[in-house]
Amino acid sequence: MAEAQRRKARRVPRRTGWTRDPDGVRRNILDVARSEFARKGLSGARVDEIAALTSTSKRMIYYYFGDKQRLYVAVLEEAYQSIRTFETGLSLDALPADEALARLVGASVDYHTAHPDFVRLVMVENIHDAQHLRRSAKIHDLNLTALARVRDLYGRGVASGVFRAGLDPLDIFLTLSALAFYNVSNRATIREVLHHDMAEAAACMARRAAIIDTVLAMVRPR
Amino acid sequence: MAEAQRRKARRVPRRTGWTRDPDGVRRNILDVARSEFARKGLSGARVDEIAALTSTSKRMIYYYFGDKQRLYVAVLEEAYQSIRTFETGLSLDALPADEALARLVGASVDYHTAHPDFVRLVMVENIHDAQHLRRSAKIHDLNLTALARVRDLYGRGVASGVFRAGLDPLDIFLTLSALAFYNVSNRATIREVLHHDMAEAAACMARRAAIIDTVLAMVRPR
DNA sequence: CAGGCTTTGAACGTTTCCGTACATTTTGCC
DNA sequence: GGCAAAATGTACGGAAACGTTCAAAGCCTG
Known part of the structure; x- marks a missing residue:
């Protein structure tokens, strides 16, 4: 056929001098994809654009990952x-419970602030009803240690008398997560509706202190 | 041309018996669109699907709204x-400041719980960096009264001695918003990661109480 | 040095999806 | 009854955008 011949006739110039680096290529693709998915969501991100931003080609995205969803x-x-x-890396056991909690909350705020892409990905995943999370065996096994850590910490604090008894550790965890998360997730609408920019350094620090204060106030004996 | 003739020849069966109701049609489209945008995001929602779910046609969507973005x-x-x-409808002035705050927080939690579509739309808008909010004159003039309300309430509470002085009302507002919002926005990932279903009635009520408690603990004198 | 894994690159097929063209009818108001 | 606004329905243009197909060659390890 004419078409087959036309294809055969094509001369493809090759690039030389590249080093074989599968992990590096995967890394590069993942980094770009994270940024794009975080910025535009799953359906908003474009495979062609992700490819254009990598140092490799669309071909390799499908070579390594199969399709957009994967x-x-x-x-x-x-x-x-x-x-x-990050959570595992925090060493809180040496501190008194109240100081440890303050450090945990501060670290959590800092982590969210430093990783807005993570926050946005979680938002995207919530929009999709966490259906990808549900199917991922890898994450199902992950079993976030954060809640267990809060449980231990709280138990310690109650025992030593610095925390009041009768709270559900889950509530402590949800409260600290919510405050750290919302702070980043809703920055844009807060800016537009309240005319207040949480990205500004001063506002950021003040809010950080207020969040730590709030969580401590929650567990303090009355 | 043959094409023009073919079109001309087409016989279009009309539907009869409908009543003229522009507002109702707009309403119907808006309701369906809200649900779809909330469920799938701006780029994930499909105009054809929205149209299919209305009691009217795609034709009318463009007739009334121009395009998907609008x-x-x-x-x-x-x-x-x-x-x-909703915010304006709350009557808090008759209550002592602490009771009023408790009611405000409870109502806020209830509103978010009862309107998950609103929560999801705000998430979607944050993913898009609030660019549509920014351009909307209507919303810019809206000037959320909630913050002013918290400010008044807090002032009242400090004056009457039930709240401690020195807080920024913005922090109170952000805290209550964050707790009420996150509770709904991150339900899906919380369910998958913590294996805890916030949609369940008992969990819902317990969390509501804990949130009210937390905000009150934040402002209580020490 | 050989074979398999990695990489190249561009063009193409196909589907999906937004938005519009058409011609016409129905309704309600004056 | 006349008229303007409201409503109808389908098919299609055209642009994205996903994923594939070709053919070939460089790189590294055993």
């Missing part, structure tokens, strides 16, 4: 693994 | 107007 899931899984690593 | 903005504007109406 790329998204890979990004999501990595994001959750990162925050888990 | 339909989305209309939905967003209405959602913000609704919450503003």
Whole structure:
């Protein structure tokens, strides 16, 4: 056929001098994809645009990840693994319970502030009803340690008398998560509706202190 | 031309018996669109699908709203107007400041719980960096009264000695918003990661009480 | 040095999806 | 009854955007 011949006749110039680096290529794709999915959502992000922003080509995205959805899931899984690593890395056991809690809350605020992409990915995933999270075996096994950590901390604080008894550790965890998360997730609408820019350094620090204060006030004996 | 003739030849069966109701048609489209945009986001929602779910046709969507984006903005504007109406409707002045705050927080939690579509729309808008909110004159003039209300309430409470002085009313507002919002916005990921279903009635009520408690603990004198 | 894994690159097929063209009818108001 | 606004329905243009297909070659390890 004429078409087959036309294809055969095409001369393809090759690039030389590249080093074989599968992990690097995957890394590069994942980094770009994370940013794009976080910025525009799953359906808003464009495979062609992600490809254009990588140092490789669309071809390799499909080579390594199969399709757009699986790329998204890979990004999501990595994001959750990162925050888990962060959580595990905090050493709180040496501190008194109240100081440890203050540090945990502060660290949580800082992590969210420093990783807006993570926050946005979680928003995107919530819009999609967490259906990708649900199907991901990797994340199901992840079993966030954060709640267990709060449970321990709270138990310690009650025992030593610095926290009041009768609280559900889940409420403490949800409160600190909510405050740290919302602070980043709703920055844009807060800016437009309240004319207040949480990205500004002074506002950021003040809010951080207020959040720590609030969580401590919640657990303090009355 | 043959094409023109073919079109001319087409016989279009009309539907009869409908009543003239522009507002009703707009209403119907807006309701469906809100649900779809809330469920799937701006880029995830499909105009054809929205049309299919209305009792009218795609033709009318473009007739009334021009294009997808303007339909989305209309939905967003209405959602913000609704919450503003709700906020204005609360009568808190007759109550002591602490009781008034408790009622305000409870009502806020209830509103978010009862209007998950609103919560999701705000999430979607945040993903888009609030660019539609920014351009909407309607919303810019809306000037949420909620913050002013908290400011008054807080002033009253400090004067009567039930609240401690030195807080920024903005922090109170952000805290109560964050807790009420996150409770709904992150339900899906909370369910998957913590295996805890906030939609369940018992969990819902317990969390509501904990949120009220937390905000009151924040402002209580020490 | 050989074979398989990695990489290249552009063009193409196909589907999806937004928005519009058409011609016409129905309704309600004056 | 006349008229303007409201409503109808389908098919189609055209642009995205996802994913694939071709053919070939460089790189590294064993």
